[in-house]
Amino acid sequence: MPQEAPIPRFGHKPQVAFFDFACCEGCQLSVLQLEEKLLEILGHVDVVTWREAMTETSSEYDIAFCEGSITTEEDIERIRAIRKQAEVLVTLGSCASGGCHNELKNQWSMDEVLGVVYGDDAGGISTIPSRPISAVVDVDYQTFGCPVSLPEFVTVVSCMLTGQHYEPPNQPVCVECKLNDYVCVYEKGEVCLGPVTRCGCNAICTSFGHACQGCRGLMDSANLPAMLKALTREEAHSIMRMVVERHSLTEDEIAAKLRIYNNWPELRMEEAQPDDD
Amino acid sequence: MAAELLMTPYAMDRFMGRLIAEGPVMGPRDRRVQPGFVKFEWLSSADELVLEYTTTTIPPKKAFFPPRQPLFEFELSEPPTITAVQEATPFTLVGVHPCDLAGLSMLDDAYAREPAEACWPAARARARVIGVDCLPDEYCFCFAMNTCNSREGADLFLTPIARGYLVEVLTEAGEEMLRLSDVEDAEDEDRSQAQAFRRDKGNRLSASIDASPEEFAEILETQELGELWREIAGRCYSCGSCNTTCPTCFCFDINDEFDLGLTGGQRVRTWDSCQLQEFALVAGGHNFRRIRWQRVRHRWHRKFLYLYRTFGRPYCTGCGRCSRACTADINIVDVSNEVIARARGRV
Numbered sequence: 088m089p090q091e092a093p094i095p096r097f098g099h100k101p102q103v104a105f106f107d108f109a110c111c112e113g114c115q116l117s118v119l120q121l122e123e124k125l126l127e128i129l130g131h132v133d134v135v136t137w138r139e140a141m142t143e144t145s146s147e148y149d150i151a152f153c154e155g156s157i158t159t160e161e162d163i164e165r166i167r168a169i170r171k172q173a174e175v176l177v178t179l180g181s182c183a184s185g186g187c188h189n190e191l192k193n194q195w196s197m198d199e200v201l202g203v204v205y206g207d208d209a210g211g212i213s214t215i216p217s218r219p220i221s222a223v224v225d226v227d228y229q230t231f232g233c234p235v236s237l238p239e240f241v242t243v244v245s246c247m248l249t250g251q252h253y254e255p256p257n258q259p260v261c262v263e264c265k266l267n268d269y270v271c272v273y274e275k276g277e278v279c280l281g282p283v284t285r286c287g288c289n290a291i292c293t294s295f296g297h298a299c300q301g302c303r304g305l306m307d308s309a310n311l312p313a314m315l316k317a318l319t320r321e322e323a324h325s326i327m328r329m330v331v332e333r334h335s336l337t338e339d340e341i342a343a344k345l346r347i348y349n350n351w352p353e354l355r356m357e358e359a360q361p362d363d364d
Numbered sequence: 365m366a367a368e369l370l371m372t373p374y375a376m377d378r379f380m381g382r383l384i385a386e387g388p389v390m391g392p393r394d395r396r397v398q399p400g401f402v403k404f405e406w407l408s409s410a411d412e413l414v415l416e417y418t419t420t421t422i423p424p425k426k427a428f429f430p431p432r433q434p435l436f437e438f439e440l441s442e443p444p445t446i447t448a449v450q451e452a453t454p455f456t457l458v459g460v461h462p463c464d465l466a467g468l469s470m471l472d473d474a475y476a477r478e479p480a481e482a483c484w485p486a487a488r489a490r491a492r493v494i495g496v497d498c499l500p501d502e503y504c505f506c507f508a509m510n511t512c513n514s515r516e517g518a519d520l521f522l523t524p525i526a527r528g529y530l531v532e533v534l535t536e537a538g539e540e541m542l543r544l545s546d547v548e549d550a551e552d553e554d555r556s557q558a559q560a561f562r563r564d565k566g567n568r569l570s571a572s573i574d575a576s577p578e579e580f581a582e583i584l585e586t587q588e589l590g591e592l593w594r595e596i597a598g599r600c601y602s603c604g605s606c607n608t609t610c611p612t613c614f615c616f617d618i619n620d621e622f623d624l625g626l627t628g629g630q631r632v633r634t635w636d637s638c639q640l641q642e643f644a645l646v647a648g649g650h651n652f653r654r655i656r657w658q659r660v661r662h663r664w665h666r667k668f669l670y671l672y673r674t675f676g677r678p679y680c681t682g683c684g685r686c687s688r689a690c691t692a693d694i695n696i697v698d699v700s701n702e703v704i705a706r707a708r709g710r711v
């Protein structure tokens with residue numbers, strides 16, 4: 088049985104609200120899939136606003152889970168108001184915490200983007216380059232993944248409720264992939280973004296034999312120039328030679344693969360890394 | 365010379381079946397989802413065992429030192445309680461290649477050094493080990509590392525021959541195990557086939573390090589070679605796969621994980637890697653090897669200099685797992701030989 092004692096940090100059973108910004112709302116849906124674990128969490132908190140799961144709403148809450156990217160001036164006002172009310176703000180998933188697909192539009196001018204999407208009806212609609220919530224307000228806890236990695240969500244919830252700090256892992260997916268003893272997809276001749284992607288999903292894609300698409304975003308010191316070299320190197324040994332020959336990727340193609348989840352700030356393949364000399 | 369016996373494939377199958385009936389057995393097994401890639405796993409029947417395989421991603425040290433291991437459970441009650449997670453069941457580890465036998469023995473020495481580690485020897489004491497000989501691929505260089513005929517720590521050792529396996533009985537525990545099997549006396553022809561197998565293996569091993577362990581250690585000790593380490597680091601992801609696949613790596617990290625009840629949890633230790641950026645980060649925020657090339661160099665120093673000096677042999681078995689696993693194609697033999705060539709070119 089979950090314990091019913093008040094959470095020391097809040098002095099009472101904290102009230103929780105879920106909010107969404109520009110996104111597919113897949114992260115909220117994922118959280119609902121936690122099922123039994125979700126029930127355990129609900130033993131510690133009261134959910135007062137959650138559009139995807141209930142009809143009631145409330146303007147009083149202690150903890151805000153925010154999903155989605157900031158893409159309009161109104162979004163900025165709205166997230167500032169949420170920040171003011173919430174004692175704890177948790178960003179949910181890659182749209183809210185990192186780059187994700189929304190930031191793909193940042194490659195073009197906002198006028199061009201409006202023209203492509205709305206054509207002649209674009210008048211009166213305004214949009215700004217997409218950015219994660221952490222680019223606008225202070226965030227207490229971040230979770231990554233598209234959709235949000237559930238192991239990380241559970242860890243963040245337990246850290247938050249026990250008043251502990253949570254530092255997103257700054258290691259690549261390869262670490263979790265290897266600790267689980269999965270087969271590296273490179274050994275099957277495929278390209279995986281695991282070596283530059285922040286872990287925390289427990290390498291769920293490679294567990295099924297699929298390449299990591301990088302949905303959790305780049306880790307802090309991702310060595311992108313190394314990826315260019317690895318995927319274009321001619322004098323490789325057998326495993327990597329098979330990969331290089333099979334795909335013969337160009338620099339632009341490699342960048343395009345990475346940009347799908349990593350265009351905030353704008354992706355730069357040649358960027359020097361904080362731990363490089 | 366240890367006793368040598370013959371086990372036919374049929375007898376092997378029955379032997380494994382009986383071992384599995386008697387207690388847990390870990391051995392190389394094909395993957396259900398991704399066939400063709402063998403891994404060490406607990407076996408549920410004898411037909412799962414794959415005795416002829418090239419290598420595995422994760423070495424068999426995982427039988428004694430799991431990648432993720434709960435150490436104890438805690439409850440924040442009044443007073444708080446701690447319950448150690450202790451395994452006591454004896455088990456058998458089957459299908460260990462010679463290089464990996466050497467790797468296990470290196471970890472025996474490393475963990476025994478004061479301050480000694482307690483979990484490893486306790487797990488080792490629970491297990492019997494059956495080795496098996498193998499044929500190398502292009503990444504293997506066990507001949508160069510003097511591990512290709514290792515029998516260290518094995519109770520039984522198998523060499524594939526035409527009639528099945530030539531069984532070397534190396535310890536009393538091995539002899540004891542054979543009570544479960546139907547072995548026959550080996551004939552001269554069986555023995556000469558086993559020798560031929562080892563010769564063939566030696567002939568196929570082409571990769572080698574161009575200096576003696578002592579000379580290599582001296583080079584690493586005396587030559588800066590910063591430019592070379594920077595070149596390698598420019599290609600390195602710092603992904604740690606060269607450590608997490610290595611049979612001689614012993615580093616771990618320890619974390620507390622709360623249950624969702626929020627009143628207790630587990631202390632868990634997980635494999636760590638010196639190639640990861642935060643490996644040498646200490647309280648106060650100082651990182652002893654913040655720069656990537658320092659970490660790359662450290663891997664070579666650790667294997668071929670520090671531990672060579674401490675334990676008298678390079679802490680590399682020549683299994684080639686790090687090179688196979690490296691998605692940046694940083695090959696341990698190539699880099700070692702480049703180090704040697706540049707150092708020699710300088711003096």
Ligand code: SF4
Nearest residue numbers: 110113180182233234
């Ligand atoms: S991170 Fe992915 S799943 Fe979550 S809201 Fe954004 S697009 Fe949807």
Ligand code: SF4
Nearest residue numbers: 261264271272279281
């Ligand atoms: S499959 Fe991907 S994540 Fe796993 S080890 Fe290989 S490159 Fe890394």
Ligand code: SF4
Nearest residue numbers: 288292299300301302
């Ligand atoms: S393996 Fe990669 S794509 Fe898959 S969930 Fe993890 S970070 Fe996302």
Ligand code: SF4
Nearest residue numbers: 600601603604606690
């Ligand atoms: S496996 Fe390769 S890329 Fe990864 S840390 Fe080791 S040398 Fe660097």
Ligand code: SF4
Nearest residue numbers: 610680681683684686
């Ligand atoms: S350093 Fe590489 S070749 Fe040597 S034992 Fe470790 S994984 Fe095997």
